[in-house]
Amino acid sequence: MVQSAVLGFPRMGVNRDLKKATEAYWGGKISQKDLLAEGKRLRQEHWKIQKQSGIDIIPSNDFSFYDQVLDHIQLFGAIPEKYSKYKLDPIDEFFAMGRGLQKPQTPEAAAVDVPALEMVKWFDSNYHYVKPTLQDGQEFKLAANPKPVVEFLEAKEAGIITRPVLVGPVSFLALGKADRGQNVVPISLLHKLLPVYEELLAKLKEAGAETVQIDEPCLVFDLPPKVKNAFKPAYEKLASLGSKIPQVVVATYFGDIVHNLDCLTPMSSLYGIHIDVVRHPEQLETVMGALGPQQVLSVGIVDGRNIWKTNFKRAIETVVKAIQKLGRDRVIVASSSSLLHTPHTLESEKKLDSEVRDWFSFAVEKTKELAIIAKAVTQGPASVREELDANAKSMESRATSKRTNDPKVKERQSKITEDMFNRRSPFPTRIAQQQELLHLPMFPTTTIGSFPQTKEIRVQRNKLTKGEITEKEYEQFIEKEIQEVVKIQDELELDVYVHGEPERNDMVQYFGERLTGYEFTTHAWVQSYGSRCVRPPIIVGDISRPAPMTVKESKYAASISKKPMKGMLTGPITCLRWSYPRDDIHQEVQAQQLALALRDEVVDLEAAGVYVIQVDEPALREGLPLRQGLERENYLSWAVKSFRLSVSGVKDSTQIHSHFCYSEFQDFFQAIAALDADVLSIENSKSDAKLLKVFVDEAYPRHIGPGVYDIHSPRIPSEEEIKDRIQEMLQYLSPDQLWIDPDCGLKTRQWKETKAALINMVNAAKFYRQKYAKSS
Ligand code: MET
Numbered sequence: 001m002v003q004s005a006v007l008g009f010p011r012m013g014v015n016r017d018l019k020k021a022t023e024a025y026w027g028g029k030i031s032q033k034d035l036l037a038e039g040k041r042l043r044q045e046h047w048k049i050q051k052q053s054g055i056d057i058i059p060s061n062d063f064s065f066y067d068q069v070l071d072h073i074q075l076f077g078a079i080p081e082k083y084s085k086y087k088l089d090p091i092d093e094f095f096a097m098g099r100g101l102q103k104p105q106t107p108e109a110a111a112v113d114v115p116a117l118e119m120v121k122w123f124d125s126n127y128h129y130v131k132p133t134l135q136d137g138q139e140f141k142l143a144a145n146p147k148p149v150v151e152f153l154e155a156k157e158a159g160i161i162t163r164p165v166l167v168g169p170v171s172f173l174a175l176g177k178a179d180r181g182q183n184v185v186p187i188s189l190l191h192k193l194l195p196v197y198e199e200l201l202a203k204l205k206e207a208g209a210e211t212v213q214i215d216e217p218c219l220v221f222d223l224p225p226k227v228k229n230a231f232k233p234a235y236e237k238l239a240s241l242g243s244k245i246p247q248v249v250v251a252t253y254f255g256d257i258v259h260n261l262d263c264l265t266p267m268s269s270l271y272g273i274h275i276d277v278v279r280h281p282e283q284l285e286t287v288m289g290a291l292g293p294q295q296v297l298s299v300g301i302v303d304g305r306n307i308w309k310t311n312f313k314r315a316i317e318t319v320v321k322a323i324q325k326l327g328r329d330r331v332i333v334a335s336s337s338s339l340l341h342t343p344h345t346l347e348s349e350k351k352l353d354s355e356v357r358d359w360f361s362f363a364v365e366k367t368k369e370l371a372i373i374a375k376a377v378t379q380g381p382a383s384v385r386e387e388l389d390a391n392a393k394s395m396e397s398r399a400t401s402k403r404t405n406d407p408k409v410k411e412r413q414s415k416i417t418e419d420m421f422n423r424r425s426p427f428p429t430r431i432a433q434q435q436e437l438l439h440l441p442m443f444p445t446t447t448i449g450s451f452p453q454t455k456e457i458r459v460q461r462n463k464l465t466k467g468e469i470t471e472k473e474y475e476q477f478i479e480k481e482i483q484e485v486v487k488i489q490d491e492l493e494l495d496v497y498v499h500g501e502p503e504r505n506d507m508v509q510y511f512g513e514r515l516t517g518y519e520f521t522t523h524a525w526v527q528s529y530g531s532r533c534v535r536p537p538i539i540v541g542d543i544s545r546p547a548p549m550t551v552k553e554s555k556y557a558a559s560i561s562k563k564p565m566k567g568m569l570t571g572p573i574t575c576l577r578w579s580y581p582r583d584d585i586h587q588e589v590q591a592q593q594l595a596l597a598l599r600d601e602v603v604d605l606e607a608a609g610v611y612v613i614q615v616d617e618p619a620l621r622e623g624l625p626l627r628q629g630l631e632r633e634n635y636l637s638w639a640v641k642s643f644r645l646s647v648s649g650v651k652d653s654t655q656i657h658s659h660f661c662y663s664e665f666q667d668f669f670q671a672i673a674a675l676d677a678d679v680l681s682i683e684n685s686k687s688d689a690k691l692l693k694v695f696v697d698e699a700y701p702r703h704i705g706p707g708v709y710d711i712h713s714p715r716i717p718s719e720e721e722i723k724d725r726i727q728e729m730l731q732y733l734s735p736d737q738l739w740i741d742p743d744c745g746l747k748t749r750q751w752k753e754t755k756a757a758l759i760n761m762v763n764a765a766k767f768y769r770q771k772y773a774k775s776s
């Protein structure tokens with residue numbers, strides 16, 4: 001019999017219940033007992049859903065109050081002393097590591113201010129995990145009442161024998177880092193960590209677990225030899241425990257593992273391996289060929305990263321291929337990864353058009369799909385005929401729908417010519433013309449686009465949505481906001497203004513709502529980090545721009561501003577990456593469609609008198625394929641081309657800016673340079689200015705504004721501090737190419753600190769302007 005398996009289920013609950021509970025707990029509104037009870041309720045609920053769908057292998061320990069890697073940090077006693085010294089309750093210590101610990105000074109005790117552990121993106125997803133942060137001389141110790149055991153027993157009591165999920169020892173260390181000032185190489189701690197796994201696995205076995213899922217997703221990376229060589233001994237050690245521990249399935253996802261297959265095979269002691277064949281179907285043959293004679297293959301065939309209904313016909317063909325080679329008892333059909341990255345259920349979507357709705361499948365629906373596929377390959381297609389027919393019909397409807405196919409868009413794409421990717425003249429000609437038009441001083445100052453999104457702005461937007469005010473009234477309100485920020489920028493004496501983006505709910509959604517080809521949900525939230533969720537729009541069809549999207553606001557702003565006004569757009573790659581993309585055409589094609597729509601917008605902005613235009617691409621980097629090599633080169637090539645296509649329709653005298661919120665561009669500097677943007681603004685305030693050396697080494701000729709202060713915190717940087725920062729930058733960048741700006745947009749800040757910080761920033765710029773004016 002072919003079994004079905006889920007690798008992990010979203011934790012938030014149908015109405016973001018977990019978010020509400022954790023935030024209420026942090027705000028002191030519910031007790032610890034209430035919070036724990038809500039966690040338990042959600043776990044039970046999610047097990048029940050999977051059981052009712054007919055899933056054979058249901059995960060436990062996939063639940064977390066914040067992040068599953070953080071759970072393991074606590075589980076293994078890898079809690080840095082700066083948190084453990086407060087001897088908090090386990091759950092509070094856990095949140096302290098995730099969110100930082102702040103307590104005001106009291107008569108008895110000094111103030112406490114410990115920042116959170118570092119959090120970074122989980123592979124190429126928009127989920128963030130907490131990085132294990134390790135010390136020289138790090139020891140590990142299994143927590144009392146280990147969470148995986150507690151939750152396994154909890155499910156068992158409810159009548160469900162689950163498969164506990166653990167982050168594997170190699171990935172746990174490989175995804176970690178040495179704490180600041182420490183020199184430990186995380187993977188060298190493996191021999192200390194393994195005994196804790198042994199102890200934990202033995203406890204799970206004792207509790208009744210037959211199998212465990214050990215996630216080793218780092219196998220999809222190009223691994224340094226030390227990490228690569230760590231697998232065999234680690235898993236052979238575990239296997240040597242024989243029946244003292246549960247059977248082990250090693251799970252990988254988001255990539256292929258062919259290049260690392262020798263880490264796991266031949267290793268007959270390993271019960272099974274899970275691979276992601278949604279992302280990399282071509283690895284199936286090779287992995288099957290390398291399995292030992294008894295080993296089980298878990299075929300990840302239902303997409304854990306996207307919201308599309310599974311194509312049953314294709315999925316079944318793939319599974320049948322595996323069965324032919326391995327036999328039914330050695331094949332499991334599974335979600336490609338944890339379903340954490342998909343929204344809870346389609347049931348909540350009451351406003352979706354029924355045609356489109358029929359194409360989607362969220363977590364709950366995906367569990368049903370898995371059960372159907374397993375049944376089809378076990379009992380034969382006749383046993384699920386109705387479901388298969390309905391699925392085929394849905395696939396057909398999507399493939400032929402007018403919503404997905406727009407011949408006009410296709411025709412336009414077929415007519416793209418090489419010259420459309422290039423500005424008319426090279427940078428030196430352009431910048432001379434721009435200078436003539438814009439008359440900017442040395443060290444020009446600007447901001448990244450958004451100004452504080454005040455409560456008043458949100459109130460008015462809500463009123464518009466509810467129909468409590470008219471479009472006209474809302475427009476007038478937005479104009480008033482724009483007048484306000486123009487006035488503030490006058491006072492601050494900034495050099496290039498922005499309109500402040502008050503009309504935008506979200507930098508991707510705003511554009512999606514104005515483009516054809518996009519759909520929006522009301523409840524399709526997915527966890528981004530901690531209690532934070534995002535609700536990405538969905539690209540369902542060919543994209544085009546029926547009308548200008550930002551021209552009205554930017555034109556108005558430019559008309560009342562005495563200095564250059566910068567138009568503000570979200571770039572094609574960011575629009576694509578922060579949406580659920582289509583899976584029926586290549587992402588390159590979708591990016592190109594977005595680029596054409598944006599190109600029209602850029603040209604219209606120019607025609608409306610906006611001569612500085614910024615196209616933000618903060619998501620460019622996270623789209624990088626996980627491995628070096630051809631795939632990465634391909635991605636960068638089409639990503640860069642889509643950006644260039646979007647901005648190259650303008651005159652030489654129009655200045656194109658782009659913005660990135662990360663500083664680690666060293667490994668793909670060439671791509672950043674190839675964007676050919678006149679001005680780059682990049683997040684840099686928290687990084688070492690040394691990172692800028694690459695601009696010197698590569699003789700980068702164009703303008704750059706590395707952020708001079710961190711906008712993520714309300715802290716106001718002093719003028720001195722900013723001056724020092726600029727001084728550092730001047731070691732690497734020439735005074736003629738340096739712009740002065742903050743790290744990113746200011747929408748999450750309050751006006752008070754925003755103004756204070758910008759006053760200091762402008763003064764620092766003026767200081768250098770004078771200094772260099774004298775010396776030249
Ligand atoms: C995440 S990048 C944000 C850029 C955008 N223009 C803003 O200022 O908010």
Ligand SMILES: [Zn+2]
Nearest residue numbers: 618661744745
């Ligand atoms: Zn940014």
